[in-house]
Amino acid sequence: MSLDWQQFELGVLRPTEARLSDTCELDCPEVSILLVGETIWHESDRLRALGQYPRDLLDVFGPGLGISSFERSTWNWLYPLYRSFAAQLGHGDRSVQYEELAWNLALNVIACRLRYYVSRHKLPDLADGVVARAEYWFKVYNASGVESRKAKYVRDAVAIPWVAEKRS
Secondary structure, three states: OOOOHHHHHHHHHHHHHHHHHHHHOOOOOHHHHHHHHHHHHHHOOOOOOOEOOOOOOOOOOOOEEOOOOEEHHHHHHHHHHHHHHHOOOOOOOOOOOHHHHHOOHHHHHHHHHHHHHOOOOOOOOHHHHHHHHHHHHHHHHHOOOOOHHHHHHHHHHHOOOOOOOOOO
16 A cells, blocks of 8 residues: 555645644754655655565564654654653643554654654755755664665655655
8 A cells, every 4th residue: 555645745744744843842944844754755665665564474564663664662762752742742641652653644754753853963954955865864764884775765755746845
């Protein structure tokens, strides 16, 4: 099953980033929207996979879950920060489990944005373009050490059918 990018961008990505910015005072400049959108597009195999592909028949979801391909250890590490924003986002006191990433698209956007938010590295400048965002993704989000993944990120990112005017 795949998702439609235009519906995702206009119905999930941009509204969720706007809500983070408006209600949580988490800065979400256009470069953040592009970075999170590109990350999710890339990690989900262009919105065709709701999680990483299985490594074997017993590993249903692969190491990462959801369209952001979030790993459990990263979720556990970021969960206290998420909880600090939860009430402001209207999520109340409800405990959100890792498994919710399998179906909650907005939670994937939030988790991905928080992963970049906690990085000690400054977001790349919008004017630096997709190659700088690929480098940033590789350093902060992927960290696999497999250099060829940056080039695939760039190929994926330039293929995104953005609806809203993309500025770089």
